[in-house]
Amino acid sequence: MVTGFSTRAIHAGQDPDPTTGSVIVPIHATSTFAQDGVGGTRAGYEYSRSANPTRTALAECLAALESGRHGFVFGSGMSATDTLLRVALRPGEHLLIPHDAYGGTFRLVDKVLAGWGIEYTPVDLADLAATRAALRPTTRMIWCESPTNPLLGIVDIAALAELARDAQLRLVVDNTFASPYLQTPLTLGADVVLHSTTKYVGGHSDVVGGALVTDDDELAERLTFAQNAVGAVPGPFDAWLTLRGVKTLAVRMERHSDNAERVAAALASHPKVTRVLYPGLPEHPGHEAAAKQMRRFGGMVSFQVAAAPGADPATEALRVCASTRLFTLAESLGGVESLIEHPGRMTHASTEGSLLEVPADLIRLSVGIEDADDLVEDLLTALG
Structure with a gap:
């Protein structure tokens, strides 16, 4: 059933608890889960770095709000950014970033990933001719913000997505400033949406977090592995606070x-x-x-x-x-x-x-x- 935004924000991934009937998702403050025999997990949970029911609820809700199939939540927006870039790029490969990108994204790319062999070019992504001219044979990704931070630049996401498809590149949109209520980049052709959920999604300046949403099954599988391997996860209380904030986002x-x-x-x-x-x-x-x-x-x-x-x-x-x-x-x-x-x-x-x-x-x-x-x-x- 197709539902409105606020209905999804309050209900997606948040059915009443089957054991107690709690209408609010519980804070599953546990590091590990009892198994029914070796390898016999209950509902797929074995260790909270790999998965936690409170975190799952938030991931499912954000995926529903962004009209995507796969949602991932992280300990911060930067850990979400880092995980995605390390999964999607290899040394010697190249990406485009906004010429007015968020300072934290620039710092990660310029001071950390560049030392790992990732190359980048800042470009005005609103200028499609300049964007196309900046592409290289090694370009694998376009990293977009709209609106940008802090100059409030706007990119025509659908037009940029068409350019990315023609060049066989992934388009990632940092949707933090807009929130999924104001804009849904996946419906405009983007491959991945990123949020610092610290910001509008959480909405109360009391929790730090990040999120990724995608429809790409293969990328989702790789993100699942990388997040578990690296451990860039939020605690259940952080996930619960963010989920509470989502309910009033609209x-x-x-x-x-x-x-x-x-x-x-x-x-x-x-x-x-x-x-x-x-x-x-x-x-x-x-x-x-x-x-x-x-x-x-x-x-x-x-x-x-x-x-x-x-x-x-x-x-x-x-x-x-x-x-x-x-x-x-x-x-x-x-x-x-x-x-x-x-x-x-x-x-x-x-x-x-x-x-x-x-x-x-x-x-x-x-x-x-x-x-x-x-x-x-x-x-x-x-x-x-």
């Missing part, structure tokens, strides 16, 4: 989007703001593509501020970040509370001096679900 994302639209509009008319990066604004270069593939435009807003003549471009941005009262100065994003950060000094410091270095005058907002009037007033007061 209503939260609607409020995040409502508030972000109000904030973006207020910033766009402020004389100290030189540029607002939000795909919901008609002037955003990716607005048309975002409107086509996203349900709403999300809760992330970035903007640039004017510095005094001759001053360091970062000076005013740092001042604004230090001046808000409701927007908490902190890394991460996607929680119910509003956050503000300076990417150049915080989440994207690892890109300094590289082709992916972010503007020094850039501020990134994770717009929470507080009252929109209060959030706008806080930002306008901080701007002065």
Whole structure:
């Protein structure tokens, strides 16, 4: 039976417990499971690194929300990224990454996997001609974010998927900023979807996790083996917290989007703001593509501020970040509370001096679900 998003979020993988009737998936806080004789597992569980019922429930739910067959959950978004890249690529092979990729992804590829022999090229994936020109005979994967972190760039996922298919490459989409409520890349032709479930999926800034979803049976088999071999798994309580957050994802994302639209509009008319990066604004270069593939435009807003003549471009941005009262100065994003950060000094410091270095005058907002009037007033007061 085909069901709506919120129905799947509350019920997929979450039948009442067959032993007790508990309507909420129990926290299976156990490291091992009794076996009915040697090799005789009960329901396929033998050791919690290999599988745990609480983790299974979350994986099945996320797969259902992304319209995929195979879901995997990890101890962090970066462990999900690392596992996928090590499974899908070999030394000497090449991948494309966004020219404005998340700093953690860039750090992993540039500082860790490059030493293992993986080659990469940053490219503007919204530019299909440039993307096609960047391909090599050794290219095996395109790693995409849409929206990107922190510049809120938009990629036409269906068009990029067609390019990847023509070149016989895997397309991976980091869907963290959109969440499965706003966007489902597998239905647009992507091969794998990645989430930092720390962010919108969990939604309450109280748990770290990651996820992968795919329809590729062969890749799923390899991911199952690699995750068990490496042990990049979340504990059952982390899986349970994330599953609890998923239940309200739809209503939260609607409020995040409502508030972000109000904030973006207020910033766009402020004389100290030189540029607002939000795909919901008609002037955003990716607005048309975002409107086509996203349900709403999300809760992330970035903007640039004017510095005094001759001053360091970062000076005013740092001042604004230090001046808000409701927007908490902190890394991460996607929680119910509003956050503000300076990417150049915080989440994207690892890109300094590289082709992916972010503007020094850039501020990134994770717009929470507080009252929109209060959030706008806080930002306008901080701007002065």
